[in-house]
């Protein structure tokens with residue numbers, strides 16, 4: 001990769017803007033999305049985290065392992081009352097081959113408890129969810145314990161509507177067993193930082209889903225409707241605002257404060 005900011009970096013910035021909460025807009029730090037070579041965060045580019053640069057590097061698959069169970073409950077939090085363990089949130093986006101976010105993607109997570117054990121009777125530490133309009137997901141859980149013979153990991157299956165299932169695993173940086181676990185793959189390292197007594201992790205998936213590139217050769221009609229709060233805009237959409245024309249750069253739902261001239265990550269003039 002050469003020296004200029006990767007498309008991923010730009011895309012992430014724009015997407016972060018696209019899903020930012022008002023708190024984030026007021027300057028609260030967003031989730032850590034930078035990581036050093038060993039996986040710790042200190043502002044450098046993430047060399048090991050999978051990128052969505054050209055969309056030709058889908059997230060690699062990994063074995064399912066012996067403990068997947070179908071019919072997990074639909075939930076974004078795997079925490080139950082008094083769940084022991086260090087709190088962990090995992091956030092990220094699911095992209096297709098053109099690096100555009102995919103909505104409606106099923107993510108089914110399962111993991112070990114704090115002692116490294118899987119619940120094969122009930123559904124503790126099992127849950128599925130779907131990405132929203134912007135392709136984002138959030139999992140709230142604990143840092144899994146160590147299962148014998150393995151390094152620390154999460155299991156996940158992903159499936160875009162009508163597409164094959166991707167089964168894979170996610171890993172934690174700085175784990176001693178990463179060096180000895182034959183399944184470990186640095187392309188599946190999350191970025192992780194300490195936050196509020198717990199951990200915040202980030203990972204973006206790229207699924208083998210064909211997409212038409214976003215603001216591409218399709219010529220949008222001139223003009224377009226007036227920008228309006230609550231409208232879901234897609235890349236390439238044209239609007240007018242304050243008498244000027246703008247073209248949407250990233251899919252998002254318009255919110256107050258995101259008027260085109262104030263949101264250069266979302267709109268370019270012209």
Ligand SMILES: [Fe+2]
Pocket residue numbers: 065112147150153155
């Ligand atoms: Fe496992």
